[in-house]
Amino acid sequence: MRILPLIISSIVTTGLVVALNTKLLLPAPLGKLLSPQQGVWQNAESSEASFSEDFKFPQLTGKVQVYLDDRLVPHVFAETDRDLYFVQGFLHAKFRLWQMELQTHAAAGRASEIVGKIALKHDREFRRLGMVYAAESSLKEMEKDPQTKLACDAYTEGVNSYISSLTESSLPLEYKLIGYKPEKWSNLKSALFLKNMSENLAGHDNDFEMTNAKNYFSKEDFSKLYPSYQDSLDPIIPKGTIYGKPSIELKVPTDADSIYLNKTDIAVTTQEEKPDRNNGSNNWAVSGAKTKSGSPILCNDPHLGLNLPSLWYEMQLHTPQLNVYGATFPGAPSVIIGFNDSCAWGVTNGGRDVRDYYEIKFKDKTKREYWYDSAWKKTEFRYETIIIKDSATYMDTVAYTVFGPVMYDPSFSGGRASNSRYFSVRWKAHDKSNELKTFMQLNRAHNYEDYLSAISNMKTPGQNFVFANKAGDIALRTQGEWPAKWKGQGDFIMPGTDGTYQWQAMIPFEETPFQYNPTRNFVSSANQDPADSSYPYYLGRGYPLYRGIIINRRLQNINGITPKDMMALQTDNYNVFAEMAMPLLLNNISESGLAANEKKLLRFLKAWDYNNAPYSRGATVFDVFWTNFGKLVYDDEFKNAPAVILRPYESTLLQGILSDPTYKFLDNISTPEIETLADIATIAFKNSIEELEKAEMEGRLEWSKFKDTRVNHLTKLEPLSRLHLSNGGGTHSINATKSNHGPSWRMIVSLTSKTEAYGVYPGGQNGNPGSRFYDNFIDHWVAGSYYPLWMMAAGEESSNRVQWKMSFTN
Amino acid sequence: MKFIVSVLVIALLSLAVGLFFPWWTIAIVAFIVTSLIPQNPLRSFLSGFTALFLLWGALAWLISSNNEHLMASKVALILKMGNSTILILATAIIGALVAGFAALAGSFVRKK
Numbered sequence: 001m002r003i004l005p006l007i008i009s010s011i012v013t014t015g016l017v018v019a020l021n022t023k024l025l026l027p028a029p030l031g032k033l034l035s036p037q038q039g040v041w042q043n044a045e046s047s048e049a050s051f052s053e054d055f056k057f058p059q060l061t062g063k064v065q066v067y068l069d070d071r072l073v074p075h076v077f078a079e080t081d082r083d084l085y086f087v088q089g090f091l092h093a094k095f096r097l098w099q100m101e102l103q104t105h106a107a108a109g110r111a112s113e114i115v116g117k118i119a120l121k122h123d124r125e126f127r128r129l130g131m132v133y134a135a136e137s138s139l140k141e142m143e144k145d146p147q148t149k150l151a152c153d154a155y156t157e158g159v160n161s162y163i164s165s166l167t168e169s170s171l172p173l174e175y176k177l178i179g180y181k182p183e184k185w186s187n188l189k190s191a192l193f194l195k196n197m198s199e200n201l202a203g204h205d206n207d208f209e210m211t212n213a214k215n216y217f218s219k220e221d222f223s224k225l226y227p228s229y230q231d232s233l234d235p236i237i238p239k240g241t242i243y244g245k246p247s248i249e250l251k252v253p254t255d256a257d258s259i260y261l262n263k264t265d266i267a268v269t270t271q272e273e274k275p276d277r278n279n280g281s282n283n284w285a286v287s288g289a290k291t292k293s294g295s296p297i298l299c300n301d302p303h304l305g306l307n308l309p310s311l312w313y314e315m316q317l318h319t320p321q322l323n324v325y326g327a328t329f330p331g332a333p334s335v336i337i338g339f340n341d342s343c344a345w346g347v348t349n350g351g352r353d354v355r356d357y358y359e360i361k362f363k364d365k366t367k368r369e370y371w372y373d374s375a376w377k378k379t380e381f382r383y384e385t386i387i388i389k390d391s392a393t394y395m396d397t398v399a400y401t402v403f404g405p406v407m408y409d410p411s412f413s414g415g416r417a418s419n420s421r422y423f424s425v426r427w428k429a430h431d432k433s434n435e436l437k438t439f440m441q442l443n444r445a446h447n448y449e450d451y452l453s454a455i456s457n458m459k460t461p462g463q464n465f466v467f468a469n470k471a472g473d474i475a476l477r478t479q480g481e482w483p484a485k486w487k488g489q490g491d492f493i494m495p496g497t498d499g500t501y502q503w504q505a506m507i508p509f510e511e512t513p514f515q516y517n518p519t520r521n522f523v524s525s526a527n528q529d530p531a532d533s534s535y536p537y538y539l540g541r542g543y544p545l546y547r548g549i550i551i552n553r554r555l556q557n558i559n560g561i562t563p564k565d566m567m568a569l570q571t572d573n574y575n576v577f578a579e580m581a582m583p584l585l586l587n588n589i590s591e592s593g594l595a596a597n598e599k600k601l602l603r604f605l606k607a608w609d610y611n612n613a614p615y616s617r618g619a620t621v622f623d624v625f626w627t628n629f630g631k632l633v634y635d636d637e638f639k640n641a642p643a644v645i646l647r648p649y650e651s652t653l654l655q656g657i658l659s660d661p662t663y664k665f666l667d668n669i670s671t672p673e674i675e676t677l678a679d680i681a682t683i684a685f686k687n688s689i690e691e692l693e694k695a696e697m698e699g700r701l702e703w704s705k706f707k708d709t710r711v712n713h714l715t716k717l718e719p720l721s722r723l724h725l726s727n728g729g730g731t732h733s734i735n736a737t738k739s740n741h742g743p744s745w746r747m748i749v750s751l752t753s754k755t756e757a758y759g760v761y762p763g764g765q766n767g768n769p770g771s772r773f774y775d776n777f778i779d780h781w782v783a784g785s786y787y788p789l790w791m792m793a794a795g796e797e798s799s800n801r802v803q804w805k806m807s808f809t810n
Numbered sequence: 811m812k813f814i815v816s817v818l819v820i821a822l823l824s825l826a827v828g829l830f831f832p833w834w835t836i837a838i839v840a841f842i843v844t845s846l847i848p849q850n851p852l853r854s855f856l857s858g859f860t861a862l863f864l865l866w867g868a869l870a871w872l873i874s875s876n877n878e879h880l881m882a883s884k885v886a887l888i889l890k891m892g893n894s895t896i897l898i899l900a901t902a903i904i905g906a907l908v909a910g911f912a913a914l915a916g917s918f919v920r921k922k
Contacts, residue, residue, distance in 0.1 A: 036828075719887035
C-alpha cells in the first residue's frame with residue numbers, strides 16, 4: 001500500500017464530493033444537481049412521456065378513474081366525494097406541489113424559511129396583518145361544517161399521499177434548485193391559500209396615503225383631487241335602480257370631519273408592497289333573448305398577476321351526484337370558476353375597502369394596556385417565530401386590540417406608517433367565515449336559489465358573482481359581507497380610543513345590490529362602483545370605471561350573440577379612456593414649433609383608432625403622452641407633499657379637464673404665468689418625445705413591444721419565465737393585459753342543452769418547467785384563441801381525446 | 811483489456827448504485843473497482859474518468875434529447891452555462907472527475 005498517495009488522492013476525492021454536494025465552495029451543489037439519476041435531469045420529461053399509471057391508496061373507499069386529455073386536463077370520475085377530493089389533492093400535488101407550498105408559506109409569513117433574510121419584511125408584514133390568525137379562524141369554520149371538513153380532510157390526504165411517494169429524483173425542479181424539501185400538507189394550508197386570495201383581492205387600502213393627502217391639501221383642493229364619485233360612472237347595478245330604506249342607521253361620530261386635519265406627523269418616506277390595485281376582472285352574462293341559440297352565455301376573465309406555474313389548474317370533477325368543470329386553485333378542493341350540467345358562474349373582484357386602521361394609545365411601552373372608550377383595556381399578544389434560512393430566528397411580538405392586530409408600531413412601519421405611533425388594523429378577512437362552502441355549493445347548484453344560497457357564504461374577499469343557467473336565468477350579485485360605513489368612514493386613519501369609530505354593523509344580505517333577469521337582458525361587472533350614489537351605504541372610492549363603460553356599450557348594441565362574438569369581446573383592445581380623452585387633448589397640442597420627427601409621432605397619435613392593438617404605434621404615443629400630461633399637471637402641487645401619498649386617479653384628471661377646460665391644477669404654480677390646457681398639453685407632448693424616440697430607435701414603438709408582456713416564474717428566474725409576448729390591450733381595455741398582469745383565465749360558457757364552453761389560461765397544466773405542458777397554452781392565449789372545454793360524459797372513455805388513464809384503487 | 815473491463819465495471823456498477831444511493835456513491839464504486847483490478851495510477855484514473863464521463867454524458871444526453879433539450883436549455887441559463895450541450899458536458903466532466911480521483915485512490919491500495 002502506498003500510504004501517502006492514497007491519503008492525498010482520497011482527500012482530493014472527498015474534497016471534490018463535498019464541494020459538489022454542498023454550497024460551501026460553489027454557488028450550487030453541482031454534483032447533486034447534475035447527477036443524471038437524481039438531479040435536475042430527472043425533471044426533463046420525455047416528450048413521449050406517458051401519464052398513465054395505477055395507484056393504490058388504502059384511504060380510498062372505491063375506484064377512481066382519471067382520464068387525461070391531450071391538453072393534460074384530468075377528468076376525474078369517482079364514486080364518492082371523499083375519493084373525488086382525495087384524487088383532486090393528489091393531482092394538484094403531482095402537477096403543482098411546489099407552487100402550493102410556496103404560496104402557502106408566503107401567506108403564513110414563512111417565506112424566509114425558503115429564501116432567507118430577503119423575505120423577512122414580507123414575513124413580518126403578513127404575520128402582523130394576522131394572516132395565520134385569520135386562516136386559523138377560517139379553518140375552525142371550515143371544520144365545523146361537515147361538507148367542507150370532509151372535502152378538506154380528503155384533499156389533504158391526497159396531497160400528502162403524493163408527498164410521501166416523492167424520492168430524491170422525483171422532487172419538483174424548484175426544490176432541487178433552491179435546495180429544500182416539501183413538508184406535509186394540512187387543512188390549515190388550504191385555509192391559508194384562500195386567505196392569501198383575500199389578501200390579494202381584499203387587502204388593498206390607501207388609509208395612510210389618503211390621511212397624508214387630507215393633511216397636506218386644503219379642503220377644497222382635496223375634494224377636487226379625490227372626488228368620492230365620478231360622473232361618467234356606469235355602475236354594476238345600473239343607475240336609476242331604486243333602493244329601499246336602509247335597515248341600519250349609522251351614527252356618524254361628531255368630529256369625523258375634522259379629526260385628521262393638520263396632523264402631519266404620520267408620513268415616512270418609503271413604500272410598502274401592496275396588492276395590485278388593478279386586480280380586477282370582467283364578467284357578464286347575456287340572456288337567451290340576445291343570443292343566436294336562445295340560451296344564455298356567461299363569460300368571465302379574472303385579471304391577476306401572470307405567473308408560471310399558473311394560479312389556475314383546469315379539471316373536471318365527476319361523481320354520481322356531481323359533474324363540474326372549470327378552473328381550480330392548486331391548494332384547495334373544488335372548482336372555483338366554471339360550470340356544471342345546469343349552470344355556470346364567474347367572479348370579478350368587489351374591491352370595496354374592508355381594511356381600516358385605528359391609531360392606538362398604549363399606556364406605556366409594554367403595550368399591555370390601551371385606552372378605549374374612557375378606560376384602560378388589556379392587550380392580547382401573539383408571539384411570532386420567524387425561521388430564517390442561514391440566519392438566526394426572528395421573534396416578533398404582535399399586540400391585539402379590539403380592532404385586530406397592531407400592524408404598525410415603532411418596530412415596524414411597513415414603509416408607510418409613522419415610526420413613533422401604533423396602528424391597529426381592522427380587516428374583514430379576520431372575521432369568521434367559510435368561503436370554501438361557496439364553491440362546494442356552486443359546484444352543485446342547479447338553479448337561482450342554489451346560487452343565492454351558495455354565495456351567501458362568500459364574505460371576504462367580496463366578489464361580483466355572475467350566474468346563468470339552462471333554465472334561462474341570468475343574475476349578478478355584488479356579494480360579500482360588507483361593513484355598513486358612514487360616508488368617508490375608513491378613508492382615513494381613525495382614532496382607536498373612541499368606540500364610535502368602529503364598524504357598526506354589516507350590510508344585510510337582502511340589501512346587497514344585485515340584478516336578476518333584468519330587462520336589458522344582460523348583466524356585467526368590471527370592478528366599477530357597485531351602485532350609483534342613491535345606494536344608501538357608503539361604497540368608498542377609487543373604482544376603475546372604463547372597462548365597465550365599454551362592456552356595457554358593446555353588450556347593449558349586440559344581438560344574435562354567438563360564443564365567437566364573446567371571444568371577440570373578451571379580447572377587445574379598444575381603449576375607451578383614450579376615446580374620451582383624445583379629442584380634447586389633440587385639439588390642444590400645438591403643432592407649430594414641432595420638429596419633423598415630433599410631427600411624425602403626433603401623426604401616429606392623430607391617426608390612431610383607439611385600439612390598443614399589438615402593432616399600434618398610436619397606442620404607445622398616447623400612453624407616454626398621457627403619463628407625461630398627468631405628471632405635468634400634478635407634479636407642482638405634489639412637489640413638497642409627503643412621499644406616502646395617493647396621486648389622483650386617471651379618471652379624476654380626465655373628468656377634471658373634460659368638465660372644466662380651465663381645471664385649476666393645470667396651472668404650474670411654480671411659474672408666474674397662468675398655464676392653459678393648450679400650454680400643458682403641448683409641453684407634455686414635447687416631454688414625451690425623448691422616451692418615444694428612444695423606443696423608436698430600439699424598435700419598441702409598437703404597443704406590444706413597448707408594453708412588453710411577460711409571464712414570470714414565481715421565482716422570477718428569467719429562463720423559467722416567458723418574456724416579450726406580443727399582447728395588445730391594457731388597463732382600460734376589456735383585454736386588460738398589462739406587462740405582468742391581465743386575464744388569467746378566459747372562459748365562455750353557452751348554456752345550450754349540450755353545454756358549449758371555451759377557455760384558456762396563460763400557462764400549462766404541468767408545473768414542471770421541464771415539461772412540454774409547462775407553458776403550452778401561452779401562445780394560444782397571446783393570439784386570443786380558445787380551447788373547447790370538454791365536459792366528458794360517462795361512455796366517452798375510449799374517445800380519442802383521452803390520451804392517458806390513471807386508475808386509483810384501495 | 812484490464813482498462814476496458816475496469817471502465818465497463820465502474821460504469822455498470824455506478825448505474826446500479828445510482829438507482830438507490832446518493833450520487834457520490836460513484837466514488838466508492840470507482841475506488842473499490844480499481845483497488846481490485848490492478849493498473850498503474852494513470853490508467854486507474856483514466857478508467858474511472860472515462861467510465862463516468864461516458865455514463866453520465868450518455869444518460870444526460872439521452873434524457874435531454876428525449877426532452878428536446880427543454881429542461882437543459884433552461885437550467886443551463888440559470889447555472890450560467892450557456893446551452894444544453896455545455897450542461898451535458900459539465901455533467902459528464904463532474905462525474906468523470908469524482909470517479910477519476912476515487913479510482914486513482916483505489917489504485918494505491920494494492921502493494922506495488
